[in-house]
Amino acid sequence: MKQKIDIEKLLKERGFKLTKQRIEVFNEILRKRGHFEIEDIVHFLRKKNLKASRATVYRTLNILKEIGLLKEVIKFGNKTYYEVGTKDHHDHLICLNCGKFIEFHNDEIEKIQERICNEFNFKPVYHRLEIYGICEDCLNREDDSKSGDKIPG
Amino acid sequence: MKQKIDIEKLLKERGFKLTKQRIEVFNEILRKRGHFEIEDIVHFLRKKNLKASRATVYRTLNILKEIGLLKEVIKFGNKTYYEVGTKDHHDHLICLNCGKFIEFHNDEIEKIQERICNEFNFKPVYHRLEIYGICEDCLNREDDSKSGDKIPG
């Protein structure tokens, strides 16, 4: 674990209290590191017999978003996917077959985006680039047998 | 109206029937040309006293998506926004203040995306690039008075 995030400080700075539930939700998010959806967190807590209601998980995630520890990245199939927001900015390749999220970053694209915004006198705040398709693993697997679509989860 | 789309042919080719409701929904979409959400269609039909239930509108939009006349473009604030799918591919600047969608297209970005996909042995199917920020009009208006956030609609 390279970076140590002082969740207590971050919460208290903004007048939020440090509660058992918030700590558990936060630990689980850090443990995941990758992309996840709300139900992942809810189920994990259930399994570990830690109690935090679904409502609390939602409320906690919203707070974490507010203090910048969490990003709401992708809306796909009526679900919202999150990731830890302390990483550097990047975009995503999303596999339509297995639901995998692959991260990439490209400076050229970012530069061109800036240029486009200038052309339109548009002040950018954030952006989202998602490329949907079939990942390497699934392409290889397709050689053997055809498989149906899946929704990421 | 430059292009004439033969909705009857497109539907029948795939074994769909040509019904009053489908024609009305389709006409309204063509009339709009820009971006819209389901409720826009539902309300319009109500106002014109044309009857197509909300369920039928949903079902019709899904069929139109299937036959490629419609694209589901953007998920924002738990809503789905659509646009006519016969236009050339383009991406979007989205104003966080007034909800305006501005279209742009950039070949360089598309090329770079291809390159990235190659690097990852990823077979792209479609992509989505959305830049969120403040549009020119809203920036100008901000000089006079500060205004709160709005959700596009």
Next chain:
DNA sequence: GTACATGCAAACCTTTTGCAGTTCC
């Protein structure tokens, strides 16, 4: 005539909220 489409209402899913009881500081 019959397979398919529609309307309605109910169901579903994700997310938010009101409120009474609990916890943190």
Next chain:
DNA sequence: GGAACTGCAAAAGGTTTGCATGTAC
């Protein structure tokens, strides 16, 4: 002690579905 937080259950969107009825072909 009191403001903030939690859990629950209910509500609130958006979207889908089951079923009886209606319609295109």
